[in-house]
Amino acid sequence: MLARLFLLCVVHGAICLxxxxxxxxxxxxxxxxxxxxxxxxxxxxxxxxxxxGGFQLSLLGFDSDFDHEAIAREGRGRRVFPAAPEQSLxxxxxxAEVPHGGGRRLDKDGPEYQTILRxxxxxxxxxxxxxxxxxxxxxxxxxxxxxNGQEEDLSVTAHYSDGSTxxxxxLAAFQSSEAPVASVTEHGxxxxxxxxxxxxxxxxxxDMIAVCDITVPRPEAVPKELYATLPMNNFVDGLVxxxxxxxxxxxxxxxxxxxxxxxxxxxxxxxxxxxxxxREFLADESPEKRSRVIDRLLKEPDYxxxxxxxxxxxxxxxxxRVGIKTVLNYDRWIRERFHQRMPWDQFVxxxxxxxxxxxxxxxVTLFRxxxxxxxxxxxxxxxxxxxxxxCAKCHHHPFEKWGQDDFYSFAAWFSRxxxxxxxxxxxxxxxxxxxFVGKSGSVRHPVTNEVLEPRPLFGTAEVQPDDADLRETVxxxxxxxxxxxxxxVMANRVWADLMGRGLVEPVDDFRATNPATNxxxxxALGEHFRDSDFSLPELIRVIAESHAYQLSSLPNDTNIAxxxxxxxxxxxxxxxxxxxxxxTEISGVPQKFDAMxxxxxxxQIWTHRTKSxxxxxxxxxxxxxxxxxxxxxxxxxVQSLHLMNxxxxxxxxxxxxxxxxxxxxxxxTPDEIAKELYHLVYSRNPTAIERKxxxxxLAAEGVNxxxxxEDIMWAMLNTAEFVIQN
Numbered sequence: 061m062l063a064r065l066f067l068l069c070v071v072h073g074a075i076c077l078x079x080x081x082x083x084x085x086x087x088x089x090x091x092x093x094x095x096x097x098x099x100x101x102x103x104x105x106x107x108x109x110x111x112x113g114g115f116q117l118s119l120l121g122f123d124s125d126f127d128h129e130a131i132a133r134e135g136r137g138r139r140v141f142p143a144a145p146e147q148s149l150x151x152x153x154x155x156a157e158v159p160h161g162g163g164r165r166l167d168k169d170g171p172e173y174q175t176i177l178r179x180x181x182x183x184x185x186x187x188x189x190x191x192x193x194x195x196x197x198x199x200x201x202x203x204x205x206x207x208n209g210q211e212e213d214l215s216v217t218a219h220y221s222d223g224s225t226x227x228x229x230x231l232a233a234f235q236s237s238e239a240p241v242a243s244v245t246e247h248g249x250x251x252x253x254x255x256x257x258x259x260x261x262x263x264x265x266x267d268m269i270a271v272c273d274i275t276v277p278r279p280e281a282v283p284k285e286l287y288a289t290l291p292m293n294n295f296v297d298g299l300v301x302x303x304x305x306x307x308x309x310x311x312x313x314x315x316x317x318x319x320x321x322x323x324x325x326x327x328x329x330x331x332x333x334x335x336x337x338x339r340e341f342l343a344d345e346s347p348e349k350r351s352r353v354i355d356r357l358l359k360e361p362d363y364x365x366x367x368x369x370x371x372x373x374x375x376x377x378x379x380x381r382v383g384i385k386t387v388l389n390y391d392r393w394i395r396e397r398f399h400q401r402m403p404w405d406q407f408v409x410x411x412x413x414x415x416x417x418x419x420x421x422x423x424v425t426l427f428r429x430x431x432x433x434x435x436x437x438x439x440x441x442x443x444x445x446x447x448x449x450x451c452a453k454c455h456h457h458p459f460e461k462w463g464q465d466d467f468y469s470f471a472a473w474f475s476r477x478x479x480x481x482x483x484x485x486x487x488x489x490x491x492x493x494x495x496f497v498g499k500s501g502s503v504r505h506p507v508t509n510e511v512l513e514p515r516p517l518f519g520t521a522e523v524q525p526d527d528a529d530l531r532e533t534v535x536x537x538x539x540x541x542x543x544x545x546x547x548x549v550m551a552n553r554v555w556a557d558l559m560g561r562g563l564v565e566p567v568d569d570f571r572a573t574n575p576a577t578n579x580x581x582x583x584a585l586g587e588h589f590r591d592s593d594f595s596l597p598e599l600i601r602v603i604a605e606s607h608a609y610q611l612s613s614l615p616n617d618t619n620i621a622x623x624x625x626x627x628x629x630x631x632x633x634x635x636x637x638x639x640x641x642x643x644t645e646i647s648g649v650p651q652k653f654d655a656m657x658x659x660x661x662x663x664q665i666w667t668h669r670t671k672s673x674x675x676x677x678x679x680x681x682x683x684x685x686x687x688x689x690x691x692x693x694x695x696x697x698v699q700s701l702h703l704m705n706x707x708x709x710x711x712x713x714x715x716x717x718x719x720x721x722x723x724x725x726x727x728x729t730p731d732e733i734a735k736e737l738y739h740l741v742y743s744r745n746p747t748a749i750e751r752k753x754x755x756x757x758l759a760a761e762g763v764n765x766x767x768x769x770e771d772i773m774w775a776m777l778n779t780a781e782f783v784i785q786n
Contacts (some may be wrong), residue, residue, distance in 0.1 A: 085179035086188040088124050089220075093231040093266055094172045096121040098154065098165040105162050113161060115139070119455045122267055122463065123507075125186075132184040145180040171230075192220035197228075197268040199261075204274045205306075206242065206252035214248040214272055216263050233264045237574065242274040252276045256307055256621055262573040269461065271572050278308035278618060286310060295588070296606035299581040304627050309619050312628040315612040317342055318744030319786050320350060324604055325743075326634060326785055327558050328357040330366030330663050332642040335739040342745065354604045358597045361399065362663075367596065368398040369637060369663040370557065373681060373689045374443060375411075377429035379667050383489040386418040386425050391666035393422025404550055404594040405539035408444055412535040417494050418481075424495045427477055428484065433503050437471035444538050446549040446570030447517055460571045462517070468503050469515035473534040475501035497529045519543065541590050545570060548586035551599060552576075555585065558603050560630030561623070577624045613786045631784050633695050636678035637662035639783065643674075646740050646777065648719035649712040674709075677702045695783070703778050713777070714770050724766035730755040733769065741776040 085091065100117060101107040107119040114135075117127045131139055131150060140148045151173065152158045154165035166173045179185075196219045204212055216232040217225050234244045238259035244250050250261060253276065261272040287305045291314075292298050304311060315323070321341050325333045333341070341353060357363060371394060379387040397407050414423035430436045434453060441447045447460075452467040478498035482491035502511045514521075514530055521537035523530070538546055549570060556562035563576040563585075576582045585599070592598040603609055611629050619627035634642065640662040644651050653660050653670050662675060668683040677699055679692030703709065713720060719740065723733055734754035738746040746754070757768050776782060 083178060084188045084191075085175060085182055085185075086191040087128055087179070087184075087186055088266075089191055089194065090175050091179050092121045092124055092127065093228065094175060095127070096266065097231045097233060098172070099162065100154070100165070101127070120264075122455055128184075128186050132186075140180050140184055142180055142183060145177050148180055150180070151176060192222040192224060194266060194268060195219050195221055197232075197263065197265045197270045199263045199270040199272050202270070202272050204242075204250065204272060206250070206274060206276050208252055208254050208276065208279060211249060211251045214244070214250060214261065214263065216248065216265060216270065218265060218268075228265055231265060235262045235264075235573075236260070237262070241276050250274065256309070257624060258577060260573060260575050267461070267463070269572055271575065273575060275306055277306060280308060280618075282308045282310055282618070291607045293605050293607045294602055295584055296581065296603060297608050299578060299584055300606075300608040300626050302580070303578045303625050304619075307622070307625060309622055309625065309627045310616060311608070312612040312614055312616055312619060314607070315610055315629065315786070316744070317349075318742070319612070320610055321353065322743035323629070323785055324350075324354060325357060326638055326642075328354070328366070328600060328604065329360050329362035330369070330635065330638045330641065331362055331661075332638075332645060333743045334645070335736060338739040338743050350610070351605055354601055358601060363597070364398040364401075365395065365661070365663045366638075368395040371398075372666075373691065375426065376667070376689075377425065378683065378685075379669060380487040381489060382425060382428045382484055383418065383491070384667075385490070386422075386428060386493075388666050389419060389422035390425035391422070393425075401595070401597055404589075404596055405546075406594075408539050408546075409532075409535040412440060412444075412538065413529055413531040415495050415497065415529070417492055419492045424493075427474075427479075427495050428493055431483070433471040433474040433501075434468070436474040437467070440474075440534075440538070441470060441517065442568050444549060445517065445543070445545040446552070446564070446568045447545070448569055448571075449517075460573065464505060464507065465512065466515075466517060468505055469512045470517055470534075472503040472512050472514040473530050475503045475514075476530055477501070539594075544583075544586055547590040547594070548582055550594075550596075551585035551589045552582060554596070554599050555582075555603060558600065558609060559626055560632045561626075578626075629786070631786055633678075633693065633783055634785055636675045636680045636691075637665075639678055640672070640674050642782075643709065643712070643777065646719060646773070647709075647712040647715070648722065649715045649717060674702065674706070699783075700778075703783075709777075710774070713774055720770040720773050721766055724769050730758045733758065737769070737772060737776065741773065742781055 095101050095117065099105050101119060101121040103119060106112045106115050106117040110116065115130065117130055121127060139150050145151070149158070151166070153160040154162070155168055155173065156164035198217050198219065200215045200217070206212060214229065214234070215227065216229045218228045219225050229248050232248065234246065234248050236242055236244045236259050238257060240253050240255045241257040242250055242252050242259035242261065244261050248263075250272070252274070256276055256278045259274045259276070261274060263270045263272065282305070284305065287301045290297070290301050290311065292301070301311070318338070321333050321338065325331060325337075341349060346352075372391060375394065376387060376390065411423050411426060414421060414426065416424055418424055418428055426439075427436065430439055438449055438453070441449045447462070449462055449467050449470065452462040452464055455464070476498040478496040479493060480496070481493035483493065504511055514534070516534065516537045519537065519542065521533050523533045527533050537543065540546070549568065552562045552564050553567050556567050563578055563582045564570055564574060585603075588602055589595075589599045608626050609629070611627070613629040613631050615628050622628070623630070640651065644661070650659055651662065652658070653665055653672065655670065656665060662672070668681050681689055681691055712718060715721065723736060728736065731751060734746045734751045737754070738744055738750065754772060757763065757772060758765060760768075
């Protein structure tokens with residue numbers, strides 16, 4: 061009885077043990093970091109959704125109130141025993157003195173054990189009066205240039221509100237973005253690997269993050285004078301060469317005219333060059349011809365359809381969910397704006413603040429598909445400022461600064477959307493729906509139930525007197541010239557499309573722990589895009605005109621291992637629609653698509669549900685996904701087998717109305733036929749060996765001229781040179 065009374069007095073602070081008077085322990089500053097550092101709050105342990113062994117903590121310790129309650133009060137305080145602190149489960153389990161599924165985590169002689177022990181002796185206070193709050197975390201050094209195999213220790217410092225600092229290296233968590241380039245131990249020791257490149261080491265302490273950028277150059281030095289002699293068509297080149305100089309890498313040589321023409325035509329217009337374009341371009345000896353072809357392509361209707369098709373992947377919903385007519389109108393709305401060459405900021409403002417009927421104004425389809433504020437907020441933040449907020453819906457983002465307050469405050473911008481009409485009713489959803497400015501609406505914090513005011517992710521967004529809709533305010537914030545992420549995210553997407561890899565990968569995951577491979581270049585591209593009044597054609601032009609874009613894909617001795625710094629062009633398989641349209645152009649037989657007029661090209665299809673075995677094989681998005689936006693970009697055996705065996709493709713190549721039949725019926729010589737086929741399929745002149753091969757096939761005894769031409773064309777269409785962009 062006396063022992064129980066003594067325990068109650070200690071818990072409620074009526075009796076202070078002698079040890080409690082020295083070195084007060086603050087739960088936030090002293091205990092919570094230990095629980096996080098040693099994995100107690102991690103996903104596989106007590107931080108998972110339902111905890112572990114009946115004991116649940118917040119993921120990565122981002123909710124200290126919850127965690128303190130779980131430790132000190134939950135289960136009648138069974139996890140702590142102030143009368144005999146050493147017998148507390150909170151200490152017996154991690155030291156493995158009693159069975160523990162997580163194994164041994166703490167050393168009884170270590171400072172972490174002693175800290176928790178003192179905290180229990182002091183009565184497990186929630187906080188210490190006057191304790192400073194954590195303001196930021198820094199890592200030193202924050203940049204490193206290491207030789208292969210070199211090691212370096214990182215030091216982490218916590219900075220508090222009272223101006224004090226604390227070395228918290230022992231309690232910080234470390235993670236490398238590229239372990240083969242530079243790995244890091246749990247104690248913060250970095251070791252460079254044998255691979256050249258860049259890595260970012262993330263340092264996390266509580267809800268703060270710091271990053272150390274690491275560069276591992278090639279061991280063989282390159283004369284600095286070499287980089288000064290490299291061509292610079294515009295600012296892009298200088299910034300690419302600067303990065304290559306740090307890595308001791310030299311770029312590949314300039315690509316040939318034929319490779320450039322095919323590359324730029326497929327990139328800008330989503331089609332292969334026509335034979336007459338090839339002949340004209342290869343015969344042109346003007347030094348300005350590459351710039352001229354870029355300008356010409358940007359004015360073509362094919363440009364608009366190709367780039368609209370890319371954005372339809374990101375915006376187009378499943379028609380069986382929101383309605384067929386609705387999606388058709390959405391497709392038309394997006395394509396019209398690309399054909400108008402509408403500035404990107406205007407496009408985004410019109411979309412984010414769209415109002416009206418789904419049958420008359422396609423932009424509102426976004427809100428028919430995404431029907432709650434949190435769904436819209438997640439989509440808008442990821443697409444237009446590259447911030448993936450989804451994690452913060454349930455808990456603090458593990459690799460960024462965003463928490464639930466940020467998530468729901470941003471979602472609140474979309475809380476006052478009025479709707480009239482029948483909502484979605486899959487799989488039909490055929491009715492019209494109207495969207496307008498609602499009179500009320502709010503978003504509440506899921507834990508505190510507090511009504512949250514709309515707030516941008518960073519900066520300020522003031523509601524103007526003439527703003528009829530909260531969405532107009534957030535749209536103005538999104539597209540502001542002061543919002544550097546808006547310009548950089550789009551610049552990064554376009555760079556990835558043209559160069560084969562984004563400066564930030566994934567292209568919509570901008571965060572401190574996922575840095576750009578060349579931040580000065582990304583900054584400059586964003587500024588150029590902003591200063592051109594968000595002109596997408598101008599952004600494409602400046603990249604395509606750069607010497608870096610026009611490099612060969614063939615590596616040299618210094619850049620064969622480079623896959624991130626654009627020292628050569630990165631080969632990529634042509635997009636499914638581009639390949640099918642190329643096959644159509646080459647075979648001379650138009651494709652037929654359900655629910656589309658004759659002559660429709662693959663990049664003009666308004667829904668992925670349009671039947672096409674070819675497009676499915678080459679990785680167009682799965683129409684059953686919601687939204688259908690993920691593409692398969694890798695080459696597969698199935699694709700090769702399809703090109704070799706597909707009945708429809710064979711029928712088109714051997715058609716009486718096809719290109720092969722037309723060439724066979726002409727009076728062209730074997731040399732002329734060779735040039736025609738190579739211009740058509742590869743956009744280049746045949747080599748002497750290739751001309752001889754065509755001549756030998758056509759001159760063979762008893763050969764059928766048309767069948768021979770069909771066989772040659774079929775063989776060419778089954779090569780990597782046709783499928784892959786060099």
